[in-house]
Amino acid sequence: MTAADQAPLRAEHLTLAYGERVIQRDLDFTVNRGDIFIVMGGSGCGKSTLLRHLIGLQRPAAGRVFYGAADYWAADPADRAAILRRIGVLYQGGALFSSMTLAENVAVPLETCTPLPPRDIRALAELKLALVGLAGFGDYYPSEISGGMRKRAGLARALALDPEILFFDEPSAGLDPVSAKRLDDLMLRLRDALGATLVVVTHELASLLSIGTNSVFLDAATLTQIATGAPRDLLADCPDPTVQAFLRRGELPPPPKTKETRP
Amino acid sequence: MAPTASTVPVSTAAGLRLDRGGPSAVLSLSGTWTLAADLSAANAFLADPHALDGLPSSTLRVADAGIAAWDSPLLVFLRRLAVAAPKGTTLDLSGLPSGVRALLDLASAVPPRARDAAPPEPSWLARVGLASQACFQHTGESLRFLVDLAASAGRMLVGKGRHRRADFLDVLSECGPGALPILFLMSLLVGMIVAFLGAIQLKLFGAEIFIADAVAIAMTREMGALMTGIVMSGRTGAAFAARLGTMQVNEEIDALRTLGFSPMDYLVAPRALALLLMMPLLATYSMAAGILGGAIAGIATMDLTPAQYLHETLSSMSVKGIASGLFKAAVYGVVIAVSGCRQGIACGRSAESVGTATTAAVVNAIVWIIVMDSLISVLYMLLGI
Structure with a gap:
């Protein structure tokens, strides 16, 4: 098996815990190349915690996270840093460094991870800002722009090193429906153009049903995953009442299709 | 990943060649255009002010002559090329991978916004005045705070x-x-x-x-x-x-x-x-x-x-x-x-x-x-x- 046909991200019997308190246990899922992989579930079920475990901010209590063939938590620090350079993360509020301009924010990973001269870095930063629709905003400080723009600037920074996997934490939180839709479109176009894989933590129904190609559903009651698959397919055929309630905003699912016996 | 016998050795440098013959000039791009690649040829091309002199027509076709891998540097190069090309020249990018064109469209979808002009620097007299004003205001606020x-x-x-x-x-x-x-x-x-x-x-x-x-x-x-x-x-x-x-x-x-x-x-x-x-x-x-x-x-x-x-x-x-x-x-x-x-x-x-x-x-x-x-x-x- 070569690296090309290996799934870019895979979780194996992952157990997430804060100290003694188990958040989720036995998570098993595979994110394939080009997927828009949705991590969904009700509030407080551990979606963001799972994200923190996937992007190397928190060590799992048990289980493994594979990036390609590499076991992230078993790798030595240099390999881990190399893995992290291949991913990009968009945090909920953008998480821009407030003392730097947008262009400087985007340039930070470029300056530390590439040998490029300042002129090229500046050009790359401008390109990334243009990609997210913020051309000409390079000299603005995060405090001078709106929340939606901050989020897009955060995306430009996440894109800086041309990542293979992009993680989004609640991308549409705090955005109006039109901006949220535009961000979805942007994510789709970037995925198609860059050939990247997207992992999205969200509970925004409209968004996850329209863009998701695969998903994992975390349940707060049983503390484990209760469904995987494309969100639209889950909506159509998942028998689990929790998943159905979630995907239909609590409205009752249609009566189950009774298997008709042909006369 | 260890190289296997079947992998074709790929140059880790970006290559380009301008061909002025024919009805319109063709710029052929090849090799690797990634952050880790050697981009000196591309930079040298852009740095030469006469590189694009004497084009036979107003169209410059950019062709894919074996681009092994590409990333943002290719996009940056094309954006710079558009600026460096003589006035009135159009770039024909139809020969490039569709992802490149999609990203360039995305990058130019929103027109750049010009930064509002900074107000002129005040003279030293004005600065002294402003500083004293701020000082009075500050003291006033502190006193009001104290009274409250x-x-x-x-x-x-x-x-x-x-x-x-x-x-x-x-x-x-x-x-x-x-x-x-x-x-x-x-x-x-x-x-x-x-x-x-x-x-x-x-x-x-x-x-x-x-x-x-x-x-x-x-x-x-x-x-x-x-x-x-x-x-x-x-x-x-x-x-x-x-x-x-x-x-x-x-x-x-x-x-x-x-x-x-x-x-x-x-x-x-x-x-x-x-x-x-x-x-x-x-x-x-x-x-x-x-x-x-x-x-x-x-x-x-x-x-x-x-x-x-x-x-x-x-x-x-x-x-x-x-x-x-x-x-x-x-x-x-x-x-x-x-x-x-x-x-x-x-x-x-x-x-x-x-x-x-x-x-x-x-x-x-x-x-x-x-x-x-x-x-x-x-x-x-x-x-x-």
């Missing part, structure tokens, strides 16, 4: 203020007993320093015993209150600013306002009163610790007996001296509470502004403590206290 605080503290004392008793007790214990260990250490050391300084001079006259007087007077009239003020502005003033600043960032202060609480009554007055109450007590403690430090130093380095030292200390201390020190301490308490809380309430909405507010609170408190110290000392001198 006095009114609020009055309401609290007559029982009409709206605050939670538990919060007040928390603040009291945090800025009182919590400060004792560090204050003890600092005051003890200052007492010893005063004793050592005095000892060197007084030995010349054989008047070592007056060390006790020097330490007692210095600690009660001046150093006890000053040390308490400095310790508390670093410890409690900074904590007030950080606490209220974080509440401001978190919109908690707005929530208080809409719940009908005045932040002044609810947050500032309890803190100011707590400091006003605690500072004289802490200063008394600091005076005692300083005198103890002086005694340790004096008895250890000179032939004074503890009884002698104690007698001399007691005879040099006066109620008037102690009271004047305690009054100073109370004034410093108000200074610390006002600068801490004012900076906290006026804090901006970002994480960075909490840091700025905390720094400003400590700096302001220490500066104003020293200023008030000098003013009060002058006042005492005029009044003959």
Whole structure:
């Protein structure tokens, strides 16, 4: 098996815990190349915690996270840093460094991870800002722009090193429906153009049903995953009442299709 | 990944070749165009001002002649190429991978926004004027804050203020007993320093015993209150600013306002009163610790007996001296509470502004403590206290 046909991200019997308190246990899922992989579930079920475990901010209590063939938590620090350079993360509020301009924010990973001269870095930063629709905003400080723009600037920074996997934490939180839709479109176009894989933590129904190609559903009651698959397919055929309630905003699912016996 | 026999060796450099023959010029791109690749050929091409001279037609076709891998550098190159090409030249990118065209379209979908022109730099005269204006405004705001605080503290004392008793007790214990260990250490050391300084001079006259007087007077009239003020502005003033600043960032202060609480009554007055109450007590403690430090130093380095030292200390201390020190301490308490809380309430909405507010609170408190110290000392001198 070569690296090309290996799934870019895979979780194996992952157990997430804060100290003694188990958040989720036995998570098993595979994110394939080009997927828009949705991590969904009700509030407080551990979606963001799972994200923190996937992007190397928190060590799992048990289980493994594979990036390609590499076991992230078993790798030595240099390999881990190399893995992290291949991913990009968009945090909920953008998480821009407030003392730097947008262009400087985007340039930070470029300056530390590439040998490029300042002129090229500046050009790359401008390109990334243009990609997210913020051309000409390079000299603005995060405090001078709106929340939606901050989020897009955060995306430009996440894109800086041309990542293979992009993680989004609640991308549409705090955005109006039109901006949220535009961000979805942007994510789709970037995925198609860059050939990247997207992992999205969200509970925004409209968004996850329209863009998701695969998903994992975390349940707060049983503390484990209760469904995987494309969100639209889950909506159509998942028998689990929790998943159905979630995907239909609590409205009752249609009566189950009774298997008709042909006369 | 180990290279296997089947992998074709790929050049890790970006290659390009301009072909002027034919009806329109063709720029053929090949090789690797990634962040890790060697892009010197592309840079050299763009750096040459005559690279694109003498094109046969107004169309420049960019062709994919075996691009092995590409990333942002290719996009940057094409954007630069569009700028470098002679006026009126159109780039025909139809031969490039569709992802490249999609990203370039995305990048040019929103027209760049020009930064608003910065206002012209003011002249030095204007700057002096603006600075003085800001200074007056700042002083005015501080005074208004002080007046509001006095009114609020009055309401609290007559029982009409709206605050939670538990919060007040928390603040009291945090800025009182919590400060004792560090204050003890600092005051003890200052007492010893005063004793050592005095000892060197007084030995010349054989008047070592007056060390006790020097330490007692210095600690009660001046150093006890000053040390308490400095310790508390670093410890409690900074904590007030950080606490209220974080509440401001978190919109908690707005929530208080809409719940009908005045932040002044609810947050500032309890803190100011707590400091006003605690500072004289802490200063008394600091005076005692300083005198103890002086005694340790004096008895250890000179032939004074503890009884002698104690007698001399007691005879040099006066109620008037102690009271004047305690009054100073109370004034410093108000200074610390006002600068801490004012900076906290006026804090901006970002994480960075909490840091700025905390720094400003400590700096302001220490500066104003020293200023008030000098003013009060002058006042005492005029009044003959």
